[in-house]
Amino acid sequence: MTTLHSLLADAMEQFLAHHRALGKRFDTEAATLQLLDRYLLEQQVASLEAITPALLEAFLGSRPRASARSYNHLLNVLQRFFHWLERQALLCPSPLRTRPRHATSQLLPFLFEPAQVEQLMRLAADLPDARRTHRRGAAYRISFALMYSLGLRVGEVARLCRQDIDRERHCLIIRQTKFAKTRMVPVGPHLEAQLLQYLDADDGIGSASPTDPVISVSRDHRRPLSSHSISRAFQRVLPQLELTLPPGVAAPRLHCLRHSFAVGTLLRWYRSGVDPNVRLSGLSTFLGHVDPTSTAVYLTITDALLAEANTRFERFAAPALREVYRP
The missing domain is CATH 1.10.150 (DNA polymerase; domain 1)
Structure with a gap:
Protein backbone atom coordinates (compact mmCIF):
# COMPACT_ATOMS: atom_id res chain seq x y z
CA MET A 1 0.00 0.00 0.00
CA GLN A 88 -12.84 5.67 18.36
CA ALA A 89 -13.66 9.20 19.57
CA LEU A 90 -11.18 10.59 17.06
CA LEU A 91 -13.59 12.83 15.16
CA CYS A 92 -17.00 13.56 16.69
CA PRO A 93 -19.44 14.10 15.20
CA SER A 94 -18.77 12.78 11.73
CA PRO A 95 -18.52 15.61 9.19
CA LEU A 96 -19.82 13.37 6.41
CA ARG A 97 -23.37 14.45 5.59
CA THR A 98 -23.67 13.40 1.95
CA ARG A 99 -26.54 11.08 1.06
CA PRO A 100 -26.35 8.29 -1.56
CA ARG A 101 -27.50 8.97 -5.08
CA HIS A 102 -30.70 7.40 -6.29
CA ALA A 103 -29.83 4.34 -8.37
CA THR A 104 -32.06 3.59 -11.31
CA SER A 105 -33.06 0.00 -12.00
CA GLN A 106 -30.05 -2.02 -13.02
CA LEU A 107 -29.84 -4.17 -16.09
CA LEU A 108 -29.67 -7.91 -15.56
CA PRO A 109 -26.44 -9.74 -16.40
CA PHE A 110 -26.28 -11.69 -19.64
CA LEU A 111 -26.45 -15.44 -19.05
CA PHE A 112 -24.68 -17.69 -21.54
CA GLU A 113 -26.27 -20.86 -22.84
CA PRO A 114 -23.97 -23.92 -23.14
CA ALA A 115 -24.00 -23.74 -26.96
CA GLN A 116 -22.92 -20.10 -26.83
CA VAL A 117 -20.04 -20.94 -24.51
CA GLU A 118 -18.92 -23.75 -26.82
CA GLN A 119 -18.84 -21.27 -29.70
CA LEU A 120 -16.98 -18.75 -27.54
CA MET A 121 -14.28 -21.29 -26.74
CA ARG A 122 -13.98 -22.33 -30.39
CA LEU A 123 -13.44 -18.70 -31.38
CA ALA A 124 -10.91 -18.26 -28.58
CA ALA A 125 -9.01 -21.36 -29.67
CA ASP A 126 -8.67 -19.88 -33.17
CA LEU A 127 -6.97 -16.69 -31.98
CA PRO A 128 -3.60 -16.51 -33.79
CA ASP A 129 -0.26 -16.16 -32.08
CA ALA A 130 1.51 -12.82 -32.18
CA ARG A 131 5.25 -12.28 -32.41
CA ARG A 132 5.82 -12.68 -28.67
CA THR A 133 3.07 -15.15 -27.80
CA HIS A 134 2.84 -18.92 -27.83
CA ARG A 135 -0.36 -21.01 -27.95
CA ARG A 136 -2.44 -17.90 -27.36
CA GLY A 137 -5.72 -19.45 -28.45
CA ALA A 138 -5.32 -22.46 -26.16
CA ALA A 139 -4.59 -20.20 -23.17
CA TYR A 140 -7.71 -18.11 -23.64
CA ARG A 141 -9.87 -21.13 -24.36
CA ILE A 142 -8.95 -22.89 -21.11
CA SER A 143 -9.35 -19.59 -19.21
CA PHE A 144 -12.96 -19.23 -20.40
CA ALA A 145 -13.61 -22.91 -19.68
CA LEU A 146 -12.43 -22.56 -16.07
CA MET A 147 -14.59 -19.50 -15.48
CA TYR A 148 -17.73 -21.04 -16.95
CA SER A 149 -17.33 -24.59 -15.64
CA LEU A 150 -16.14 -23.75 -12.11
CA GLY A 151 -17.41 -20.21 -11.59
CA LEU A 152 -13.90 -18.86 -10.99
CA ARG A 153 -13.13 -15.16 -11.01
CA VAL A 154 -10.84 -14.01 -13.80
CA GLY A 155 -8.17 -13.05 -11.25
CA GLU A 156 -8.31 -16.52 -9.75
CA VAL A 157 -7.72 -18.05 -13.17
CA ALA A 158 -4.85 -15.69 -13.92
CA ARG A 159 -3.12 -16.45 -10.58
CA LEU A 160 -3.31 -20.24 -10.80
CA CYS A 161 0.08 -21.95 -10.50
CA ARG A 162 1.00 -25.54 -11.30
CA GLN A 163 1.22 -26.35 -7.60
CA ASP A 164 -2.46 -25.37 -7.30
CA ILE A 165 -3.54 -28.40 -9.34
CA ASP A 166 -4.08 -31.34 -7.02
CA ARG A 167 -4.12 -34.32 -9.38
CA GLU A 168 -4.67 -36.88 -6.62
CA ARG A 169 -7.78 -35.22 -5.20
CA HIS A 170 -8.90 -33.84 -8.60
CA CYS A 171 -9.30 -30.26 -7.47
CA LEU A 172 -7.83 -26.78 -7.75
CA ILE A 173 -6.50 -24.83 -4.78
CA ILE A 174 -7.63 -21.22 -5.05
CA ARG A 175 -5.32 -19.26 -2.77
CA GLN A 176 -5.96 -16.01 -0.87
CA THR A 177 -8.70 -14.73 -3.11
CA LYS A 178 -11.16 -11.81 -2.83
CA PHE A 179 -12.11 -12.31 0.82
CA ALA A 180 -8.63 -13.46 1.88
CA LYS A 181 -9.83 -17.07 1.79
CA THR A 182 -8.23 -20.17 0.33
CA ARG A 183 -10.57 -22.86 -0.94
CA MET A 184 -10.49 -26.15 -2.83
CA VAL A 185 -12.61 -26.44 -5.96
CA PRO A 186 -13.37 -29.94 -7.33
CA VAL A 187 -12.73 -30.41 -11.05
CA GLY A 188 -14.73 -32.86 -13.14
CA PRO A 189 -12.92 -35.45 -15.28
CA HIS A 190 -13.72 -33.76 -18.61
CA LEU A 191 -12.43 -30.33 -17.58
CA GLU A 192 -9.45 -31.84 -15.76
CA ALA A 193 -8.46 -33.71 -18.90
CA GLN A 194 -8.61 -30.47 -20.91
CA LEU A 195 -6.54 -28.63 -18.32
CA LEU A 196 -3.85 -31.30 -18.13
CA GLN A 197 -3.74 -31.60 -21.91
CA TYR A 198 -3.19 -27.84 -22.11
CA LEU A 199 -0.30 -28.05 -19.62
CA ASP A 200 1.25 -31.22 -21.06
CA ALA A 201 1.52 -29.56 -24.47
CA ASP A 202 4.10 -27.15 -23.00
CA ASP A 203 6.10 -29.64 -20.99
CA GLY A 204 8.63 -30.03 -23.78
CA ILE A 205 9.69 -26.37 -23.45
CA GLY A 206 11.71 -26.97 -20.32
CA SER A 207 11.50 -28.11 -16.74
CA ALA A 208 8.37 -26.73 -15.12
CA SER A 209 8.43 -25.24 -11.63
CA PRO A 210 5.55 -25.64 -9.14
CA THR A 211 5.27 -21.85 -9.03
CA ASP A 212 5.00 -21.49 -12.83
CA PRO A 213 1.64 -20.10 -13.94
CA VAL A 214 -1.02 -22.38 -15.35
CA ILE A 215 -2.20 -19.81 -17.89
CA SER A 216 0.57 -18.23 -19.95
CA VAL A 217 1.29 -17.18 -23.53
CA SER A 218 5.02 -16.69 -23.09
CA ARG A 219 7.21 -19.15 -24.94
CA ASP A 220 8.85 -20.43 -21.76
CA HIS A 221 5.44 -20.57 -19.99
CA ARG A 222 6.89 -18.67 -17.03
CA ARG A 223 5.04 -15.34 -17.32
CA PRO A 224 1.38 -15.38 -16.20
CA LEU A 225 -1.41 -14.06 -18.39
CA SER A 226 -3.03 -11.00 -16.80
CA SER A 227 -6.71 -10.58 -16.00
CA HIS A 228 -6.86 -7.62 -18.36
CA SER A 229 -5.48 -9.71 -21.23
CA ILE A 230 -8.13 -12.38 -20.68
CA SER A 231 -10.83 -9.70 -20.60
CA ARG A 232 -9.55 -8.09 -23.81
CA ALA A 233 -9.56 -11.44 -25.58
CA PHE A 234 -13.16 -11.99 -24.48
CA GLN A 235 -14.20 -8.62 -25.87
CA ARG A 236 -12.34 -9.34 -29.10
CA VAL A 237 -14.22 -12.55 -29.90
CA LEU A 238 -17.57 -11.44 -28.44
CA PRO A 239 -18.89 -9.67 -31.59
CA GLN A 240 -18.44 -12.87 -33.59
CA LEU A 241 -21.03 -14.60 -31.39
CA GLU A 242 -23.73 -12.22 -32.74
CA LEU A 243 -25.67 -12.46 -29.49
CA THR A 244 -29.17 -11.03 -29.15
CA LEU A 245 -29.73 -9.08 -25.94
CA PRO A 246 -33.16 -9.57 -24.33
CA PRO A 247 -34.86 -6.40 -23.01
CA GLY A 248 -33.46 -5.26 -19.68
CA VAL A 249 -30.23 -7.26 -20.05
CA ALA A 250 -26.78 -5.66 -20.05
CA ALA A 251 -24.14 -6.26 -22.68
CA PRO A 252 -22.11 -9.41 -21.96
CA ARG A 253 -18.86 -9.07 -20.06
CA LEU A 254 -16.34 -11.62 -18.90
CA HIS A 255 -17.83 -11.88 -15.39
CA CYS A 256 -21.08 -13.13 -16.97
CA LEU A 257 -19.43 -16.55 -17.31
CA ARG A 258 -19.34 -16.75 -13.50
CA HIS A 259 -22.97 -15.59 -13.30
CA SER A 260 -23.92 -18.25 -15.83
CA PHE A 261 -22.25 -20.95 -13.75
CA ALA A 262 -24.18 -19.95 -10.60
CA VAL A 263 -27.57 -19.77 -12.32
CA GLY A 264 -26.90 -22.97 -14.28
CA THR A 265 -26.07 -24.79 -11.04
CA LEU A 266 -29.32 -23.65 -9.45
CA LEU A 267 -31.29 -24.75 -12.51
CA ARG A 268 -29.69 -28.21 -12.45
CA TRP A 269 -30.62 -28.56 -8.78
CA TYR A 270 -34.24 -27.79 -9.52
CA ARG A 271 -34.36 -30.23 -12.43
CA SER A 272 -32.75 -33.04 -10.40
CA GLY A 273 -35.06 -32.55 -7.41
CA VAL A 274 -32.43 -31.07 -5.09
CA ASP A 275 -33.60 -28.47 -2.56
CA PRO A 276 -31.60 -25.29 -3.38
CA ASN A 277 -32.03 -23.95 0.14
CA VAL A 278 -30.07 -26.91 1.50
CA ARG A 279 -27.26 -26.53 -1.04
CA LEU A 280 -26.95 -22.73 -1.19
CA SER A 281 -24.30 -22.51 1.52
CA GLY A 282 -22.25 -25.09 -0.41
CA LEU A 283 -22.50 -23.03 -3.59
CA SER A 284 -21.46 -19.97 -1.61
CA THR A 285 -18.32 -21.75 -0.42
CA PHE A 286 -17.63 -23.08 -3.91
CA LEU A 287 -17.75 -19.55 -5.33
CA GLY A 288 -15.53 -18.19 -2.57
CA HIS A 289 -18.13 -16.02 -0.84
CA VAL A 290 -18.16 -15.34 2.88
CA ASP A 291 -21.91 -16.04 3.15
CA PRO A 292 -24.91 -16.97 0.95
CA THR A 293 -26.04 -13.34 0.86
CA SER A 294 -23.16 -12.55 -1.51
CA THR A 295 -24.08 -15.54 -3.66
CA ALA A 296 -27.67 -14.34 -4.02
CA VAL A 297 -26.43 -11.46 -6.18
CA TYR A 298 -25.49 -14.01 -8.85
CA LEU A 299 -28.79 -15.89 -8.84
CA THR A 300 -30.68 -14.01 -11.53
CA ILE A 301 -34.24 -15.27 -11.91
CA THR A 302 -34.74 -16.60 -15.45
CA ASP A 303 -37.78 -17.99 -17.23
CA ALA A 304 -36.34 -21.49 -16.91
CA LEU A 305 -35.84 -21.09 -13.15
CA LEU A 306 -39.36 -19.73 -12.72
CA ALA A 307 -40.81 -22.65 -14.66
CA GLU A 308 -38.93 -25.18 -12.52
CA ALA A 309 -39.91 -23.39 -9.31
CA ASN A 310 -43.57 -23.33 -10.38
CA THR A 311 -43.47 -27.03 -11.21
CA ARG A 312 -41.99 -27.82 -7.79
CA PHE A 313 -44.61 -25.69 -6.01
CA GLU A 314 -47.42 -27.37 -7.94
CA ARG A 315 -46.17 -30.79 -6.81
CA PHE A 316 -45.92 -29.53 -3.24
CA ALA A 317 -49.36 -27.90 -3.22
CA ALA A 318 -51.24 -30.61 -5.17
CA PRO A 319 -52.36 -32.66 -2.10
CA ALA A 320 -53.66 -29.58 -0.31
CA LEU A 321 -55.47 -28.35 -3.43
CA ARG A 322 -57.13 -31.74 -3.92
CA GLU A 323 -58.30 -31.61 -0.32
CA VAL A 324 -59.74 -28.11 -0.72
CA TYR A 325 -61.54 -28.85 -3.97
CA ARG A 326 -62.74 -32.35 -3.07
CA PRO A 327 -66.44 -32.67 -4.03
Whole structure:
Protein backbone atom coordinates (compact mmCIF):
# COMPACT_ATOMS: atom_id res chain seq x y z
CA MET A 1 0.00 0.00 0.00
CA THR A 2 1.21 3.54 -0.78
CA THR A 3 2.38 5.44 2.30
CA LEU A 4 -0.24 7.86 3.63
CA HIS A 5 0.76 11.39 4.62
CA SER A 6 -2.31 13.45 5.58
CA LEU A 7 -3.36 14.26 9.13
CA LEU A 8 -5.70 11.23 8.96
CA ALA A 9 -2.93 8.88 7.84
CA ASP A 10 -2.51 7.12 11.18
CA ALA A 11 -6.26 6.71 11.59
CA MET A 12 -6.55 5.30 8.07
CA GLU A 13 -3.78 2.78 8.76
CA GLN A 14 -5.49 1.70 11.99
CA PHE A 15 -8.87 1.39 10.25
CA LEU A 16 -7.40 -0.82 7.52
CA ALA A 17 -5.41 -2.91 10.01
CA HIS A 18 -8.55 -3.45 12.09
CA HIS A 19 -10.54 -4.86 9.19
CA ARG A 20 -7.65 -6.89 7.77
CA ALA A 21 -7.22 -8.50 11.17
CA LEU A 22 -10.77 -9.79 10.67
CA GLY A 23 -9.67 -11.60 7.50
CA LYS A 24 -10.71 -8.96 4.96
CA ARG A 25 -8.48 -7.90 2.09
CA PHE A 26 -9.81 -4.32 2.01
CA ASP A 27 -7.75 -3.45 -1.08
CA THR A 28 -10.54 -1.39 -2.67
CA GLU A 29 -11.12 0.47 0.58
CA ALA A 30 -7.39 1.17 0.86
CA ALA A 31 -7.35 2.64 -2.65
CA THR A 32 -10.30 4.90 -1.78
CA LEU A 33 -8.62 6.15 1.38
CA GLN A 34 -5.47 6.88 -0.63
CA LEU A 35 -7.56 9.19 -2.80
CA LEU A 36 -8.92 10.98 0.26
CA ASP A 37 -5.44 11.19 1.78
CA ARG A 38 -4.09 12.79 -1.42
CA TYR A 39 -7.01 15.22 -1.57
CA LEU A 40 -6.46 16.36 2.03
CA LEU A 41 -2.82 17.04 1.18
CA GLU A 42 -3.73 18.96 -1.98
CA GLN A 43 -6.17 21.10 0.00
CA GLN A 44 -3.52 21.64 2.70
CA VAL A 45 -5.88 20.45 5.44
CA ALA A 46 -3.90 20.77 8.67
CA SER A 47 -6.55 20.31 11.38
CA LEU A 48 -9.53 18.08 12.09
CA GLU A 49 -11.75 21.16 12.27
CA ALA A 50 -10.97 21.84 8.61
CA ILE A 51 -12.54 18.52 7.58
CA THR A 52 -16.01 19.90 7.03
CA PRO A 53 -19.11 18.57 5.26
CA ALA A 54 -18.38 20.98 2.40
CA LEU A 55 -14.82 19.67 2.05
CA LEU A 56 -15.96 16.04 1.86
CA GLU A 57 -18.72 16.98 -0.57
CA ALA A 58 -16.09 18.64 -2.74
CA PHE A 59 -13.92 15.53 -2.57
CA LEU A 60 -16.79 13.31 -3.70
CA GLY A 61 -17.55 15.74 -6.53
CA SER A 62 -13.92 15.71 -7.64
CA ARG A 63 -14.02 12.00 -8.40
CA PRO A 64 -15.61 11.28 -11.81
CA ARG A 65 -18.21 8.53 -11.40
CA ALA A 66 -20.10 7.07 -14.34
CA SER A 67 -22.96 5.59 -12.33
CA ALA A 68 -24.85 6.04 -9.08
CA ARG A 69 -23.64 2.61 -8.00
CA SER A 70 -19.98 3.62 -8.39
CA TYR A 71 -20.55 6.92 -6.57
CA ASN A 72 -22.41 5.19 -3.73
CA HIS A 73 -19.59 2.66 -3.34
CA LEU A 74 -17.10 5.50 -2.87
CA LEU A 75 -19.44 7.18 -0.39
CA ASN A 76 -19.97 3.91 1.50
CA VAL A 77 -16.23 3.53 2.11
CA LEU A 78 -16.08 7.05 3.51
CA GLN A 79 -19.13 6.42 5.70
CA ARG A 80 -17.56 3.33 7.23
CA PHE A 81 -14.28 5.14 7.85
CA PHE A 82 -15.83 8.21 9.48
CA HIS A 83 -18.22 6.06 11.51
CA TRP A 84 -15.15 4.19 12.78
CA LEU A 85 -13.52 7.53 13.66
CA GLU A 86 -16.61 8.39 15.70
CA ARG A 87 -16.51 5.09 17.57
CA GLN A 88 -12.84 5.67 18.36
CA ALA A 89 -13.66 9.20 19.57
CA LEU A 90 -11.18 10.59 17.06
CA LEU A 91 -13.59 12.83 15.16
CA CYS A 92 -17.00 13.56 16.69
CA PRO A 93 -19.44 14.10 15.20
CA SER A 94 -18.77 12.78 11.73
CA PRO A 95 -18.52 15.61 9.19
CA LEU A 96 -19.82 13.37 6.41
CA ARG A 97 -23.37 14.45 5.59
CA THR A 98 -23.67 13.40 1.95
CA ARG A 99 -26.54 11.08 1.06
CA PRO A 100 -26.35 8.29 -1.56
CA ARG A 101 -27.50 8.97 -5.08
CA HIS A 102 -30.70 7.40 -6.29
CA ALA A 103 -29.83 4.34 -8.37
CA THR A 104 -32.06 3.59 -11.31
CA SER A 105 -33.06 0.00 -12.00
CA GLN A 106 -30.05 -2.02 -13.02
CA LEU A 107 -29.84 -4.17 -16.09
CA LEU A 108 -29.67 -7.91 -15.56
CA PRO A 109 -26.44 -9.74 -16.40
CA PHE A 110 -26.28 -11.69 -19.64
CA LEU A 111 -26.45 -15.44 -19.05
CA PHE A 112 -24.68 -17.69 -21.54
CA GLU A 113 -26.27 -20.86 -22.84
CA PRO A 114 -23.97 -23.92 -23.14
CA ALA A 115 -24.00 -23.74 -26.96
CA GLN A 116 -22.92 -20.10 -26.83
CA VAL A 117 -20.04 -20.94 -24.51
CA GLU A 118 -18.92 -23.75 -26.82
CA GLN A 119 -18.84 -21.27 -29.70
CA LEU A 120 -16.98 -18.75 -27.54
CA MET A 121 -14.28 -21.29 -26.74
CA ARG A 122 -13.98 -22.33 -30.39
CA LEU A 123 -13.44 -18.70 -31.38
CA ALA A 124 -10.91 -18.26 -28.58
CA ALA A 125 -9.01 -21.36 -29.67
CA ASP A 126 -8.67 -19.88 -33.17
CA LEU A 127 -6.97 -16.69 -31.98
CA PRO A 128 -3.60 -16.51 -33.79
CA ASP A 129 -0.26 -16.16 -32.08
CA ALA A 130 1.51 -12.82 -32.18
CA ARG A 131 5.25 -12.28 -32.41
CA ARG A 132 5.82 -12.68 -28.67
CA THR A 133 3.07 -15.15 -27.80
CA HIS A 134 2.84 -18.92 -27.83
CA ARG A 135 -0.36 -21.01 -27.95
CA ARG A 136 -2.44 -17.90 -27.36
CA GLY A 137 -5.72 -19.45 -28.45
CA ALA A 138 -5.32 -22.46 -26.16
CA ALA A 139 -4.59 -20.20 -23.17
CA TYR A 140 -7.71 -18.11 -23.64
CA ARG A 141 -9.87 -21.13 -24.36
CA ILE A 142 -8.95 -22.89 -21.11
CA SER A 143 -9.35 -19.59 -19.21
CA PHE A 144 -12.96 -19.23 -20.40
CA ALA A 145 -13.61 -22.91 -19.68
CA LEU A 146 -12.43 -22.56 -16.07
CA MET A 147 -14.59 -19.50 -15.48
CA TYR A 148 -17.73 -21.04 -16.95
CA SER A 149 -17.33 -24.59 -15.64
CA LEU A 150 -16.14 -23.75 -12.11
CA GLY A 151 -17.41 -20.21 -11.59
CA LEU A 152 -13.90 -18.86 -10.99
CA ARG A 153 -13.13 -15.16 -11.01
CA VAL A 154 -10.84 -14.01 -13.80
CA GLY A 155 -8.17 -13.05 -11.25
CA GLU A 156 -8.31 -16.52 -9.75
CA VAL A 157 -7.72 -18.05 -13.17
CA ALA A 158 -4.85 -15.69 -13.92
CA ARG A 159 -3.12 -16.45 -10.58
CA LEU A 160 -3.31 -20.24 -10.80
CA CYS A 161 0.08 -21.95 -10.50
CA ARG A 162 1.00 -25.54 -11.30
CA GLN A 163 1.22 -26.35 -7.60
CA ASP A 164 -2.46 -25.37 -7.30
CA ILE A 165 -3.54 -28.40 -9.34
CA ASP A 166 -4.08 -31.34 -7.02
CA ARG A 167 -4.12 -34.32 -9.38
CA GLU A 168 -4.67 -36.88 -6.62
CA ARG A 169 -7.78 -35.22 -5.20
CA HIS A 170 -8.90 -33.84 -8.60
CA CYS A 171 -9.30 -30.26 -7.47
CA LEU A 172 -7.83 -26.78 -7.75
CA ILE A 173 -6.50 -24.83 -4.78
CA ILE A 174 -7.63 -21.22 -5.05
CA ARG A 175 -5.32 -19.26 -2.77
CA GLN A 176 -5.96 -16.01 -0.87
CA THR A 177 -8.70 -14.73 -3.11
CA LYS A 178 -11.16 -11.81 -2.83
CA PHE A 179 -12.11 -12.31 0.82
CA ALA A 180 -8.63 -13.46 1.88
CA LYS A 181 -9.83 -17.07 1.79
CA THR A 182 -8.23 -20.17 0.33
CA ARG A 183 -10.57 -22.86 -0.94
CA MET A 184 -10.49 -26.15 -2.83
CA VAL A 185 -12.61 -26.44 -5.96
CA PRO A 186 -13.37 -29.94 -7.33
CA VAL A 187 -12.73 -30.41 -11.05
CA GLY A 188 -14.73 -32.86 -13.14
CA PRO A 189 -12.92 -35.45 -15.28
CA HIS A 190 -13.72 -33.76 -18.61
CA LEU A 191 -12.43 -30.33 -17.58
CA GLU A 192 -9.45 -31.84 -15.76
CA ALA A 193 -8.46 -33.71 -18.90
CA GLN A 194 -8.61 -30.47 -20.91
CA LEU A 195 -6.54 -28.63 -18.32
CA LEU A 196 -3.85 -31.30 -18.13
CA GLN A 197 -3.74 -31.60 -21.91
CA TYR A 198 -3.19 -27.84 -22.11
CA LEU A 199 -0.30 -28.05 -19.62
CA ASP A 200 1.25 -31.22 -21.06
CA ALA A 201 1.52 -29.56 -24.47
CA ASP A 202 4.10 -27.15 -23.00
CA ASP A 203 6.10 -29.64 -20.99
CA GLY A 204 8.63 -30.03 -23.78
CA ILE A 205 9.69 -26.37 -23.45
CA GLY A 206 11.71 -26.97 -20.32
CA SER A 207 11.50 -28.11 -16.74
CA ALA A 208 8.37 -26.73 -15.12
CA SER A 209 8.43 -25.24 -11.63
CA PRO A 210 5.55 -25.64 -9.14
CA THR A 211 5.27 -21.85 -9.03
CA ASP A 212 5.00 -21.49 -12.83
CA PRO A 213 1.64 -20.10 -13.94
CA VAL A 214 -1.02 -22.38 -15.35
CA ILE A 215 -2.20 -19.81 -17.89
CA SER A 216 0.57 -18.23 -19.95
CA VAL A 217 1.29 -17.18 -23.53
CA SER A 218 5.02 -16.69 -23.09
CA ARG A 219 7.21 -19.15 -24.94
CA ASP A 220 8.85 -20.43 -21.76
CA HIS A 221 5.44 -20.57 -19.99
CA ARG A 222 6.89 -18.67 -17.03
CA ARG A 223 5.04 -15.34 -17.32
CA PRO A 224 1.38 -15.38 -16.20
CA LEU A 225 -1.41 -14.06 -18.39
CA SER A 226 -3.03 -11.00 -16.80
CA SER A 227 -6.71 -10.58 -16.00
CA HIS A 228 -6.86 -7.62 -18.36
CA SER A 229 -5.48 -9.71 -21.23
CA ILE A 230 -8.13 -12.38 -20.68
CA SER A 231 -10.83 -9.70 -20.60
CA ARG A 232 -9.55 -8.09 -23.81
CA ALA A 233 -9.56 -11.44 -25.58
CA PHE A 234 -13.16 -11.99 -24.48
CA GLN A 235 -14.20 -8.62 -25.87
CA ARG A 236 -12.34 -9.34 -29.10
CA VAL A 237 -14.22 -12.55 -29.90
CA LEU A 238 -17.57 -11.44 -28.44
CA PRO A 239 -18.89 -9.67 -31.59
CA GLN A 240 -18.44 -12.87 -33.59
CA LEU A 241 -21.03 -14.60 -31.39
CA GLU A 242 -23.73 -12.22 -32.74
CA LEU A 243 -25.67 -12.46 -29.49
CA THR A 244 -29.17 -11.03 -29.15
CA LEU A 245 -29.73 -9.08 -25.94
CA PRO A 246 -33.16 -9.57 -24.33
CA PRO A 247 -34.86 -6.40 -23.01
CA GLY A 248 -33.46 -5.26 -19.68
CA VAL A 249 -30.23 -7.26 -20.05
CA ALA A 250 -26.78 -5.66 -20.05
CA ALA A 251 -24.14 -6.26 -22.68
CA PRO A 252 -22.11 -9.41 -21.96
CA ARG A 253 -18.86 -9.07 -20.06
CA LEU A 254 -16.34 -11.62 -18.90
CA HIS A 255 -17.83 -11.88 -15.39
CA CYS A 256 -21.08 -13.13 -16.97
CA LEU A 257 -19.43 -16.55 -17.31
CA ARG A 258 -19.34 -16.75 -13.50
CA HIS A 259 -22.97 -15.59 -13.30
CA SER A 260 -23.92 -18.25 -15.83
CA PHE A 261 -22.25 -20.95 -13.75
CA ALA A 262 -24.18 -19.95 -10.60
CA VAL A 263 -27.57 -19.77 -12.32
CA GLY A 264 -26.90 -22.97 -14.28
CA THR A 265 -26.07 -24.79 -11.04
CA LEU A 266 -29.32 -23.65 -9.45
CA LEU A 267 -31.29 -24.75 -12.51
CA ARG A 268 -29.69 -28.21 -12.45
CA TRP A 269 -30.62 -28.56 -8.78
CA TYR A 270 -34.24 -27.79 -9.52
CA ARG A 271 -34.36 -30.23 -12.43
CA SER A 272 -32.75 -33.04 -10.40
CA GLY A 273 -35.06 -32.55 -7.41
CA VAL A 274 -32.43 -31.07 -5.09
CA ASP A 275 -33.60 -28.47 -2.56
CA PRO A 276 -31.60 -25.29 -3.38
CA ASN A 277 -32.03 -23.95 0.14
CA VAL A 278 -30.07 -26.91 1.50
CA ARG A 279 -27.26 -26.53 -1.04
CA LEU A 280 -26.95 -22.73 -1.19
CA SER A 281 -24.30 -22.51 1.52
CA GLY A 282 -22.25 -25.09 -0.41
CA LEU A 283 -22.50 -23.03 -3.59
CA SER A 284 -21.46 -19.97 -1.61
CA THR A 285 -18.32 -21.75 -0.42
CA PHE A 286 -17.63 -23.08 -3.91
CA LEU A 287 -17.75 -19.55 -5.33
CA GLY A 288 -15.53 -18.19 -2.57
CA HIS A 289 -18.13 -16.02 -0.84
CA VAL A 290 -18.16 -15.34 2.88
CA ASP A 291 -21.91 -16.04 3.15
CA PRO A 292 -24.91 -16.97 0.95
CA THR A 293 -26.04 -13.34 0.86
CA SER A 294 -23.16 -12.55 -1.51
CA THR A 295 -24.08 -15.54 -3.66
CA ALA A 296 -27.67 -14.34 -4.02
CA VAL A 297 -26.43 -11.46 -6.18
CA TYR A 298 -25.49 -14.01 -8.85
CA LEU A 299 -28.79 -15.89 -8.84
CA THR A 300 -30.68 -14.01 -11.53
CA ILE A 301 -34.24 -15.27 -11.91
CA THR A 302 -34.74 -16.60 -15.45
CA ASP A 303 -37.78 -17.99 -17.23
CA ALA A 304 -36.34 -21.49 -16.91
CA LEU A 305 -35.84 -21.09 -13.15
CA LEU A 306 -39.36 -19.73 -12.72
CA ALA A 307 -40.81 -22.65 -14.66
CA GLU A 308 -38.93 -25.18 -12.52
CA ALA A 309 -39.91 -23.39 -9.31
CA ASN A 310 -43.57 -23.33 -10.38
CA THR A 311 -43.47 -27.03 -11.21
CA ARG A 312 -41.99 -27.82 -7.79
CA PHE A 313 -44.61 -25.69 -6.01
CA GLU A 314 -47.42 -27.37 -7.94
CA ARG A 315 -46.17 -30.79 -6.81
CA PHE A 316 -45.92 -29.53 -3.24
CA ALA A 317 -49.36 -27.90 -3.22
CA ALA A 318 -51.24 -30.61 -5.17
CA PRO A 319 -52.36 -32.66 -2.10
CA ALA A 320 -53.66 -29.58 -0.31
CA LEU A 321 -55.47 -28.35 -3.43
CA ARG A 322 -57.13 -31.74 -3.92
CA GLU A 323 -58.30 -31.61 -0.32
CA VAL A 324 -59.74 -28.11 -0.72
CA TYR A 325 -61.54 -28.85 -3.97
CA ARG A 326 -62.74 -32.35 -3.07
CA PRO A 327 -66.44 -32.67 -4.03
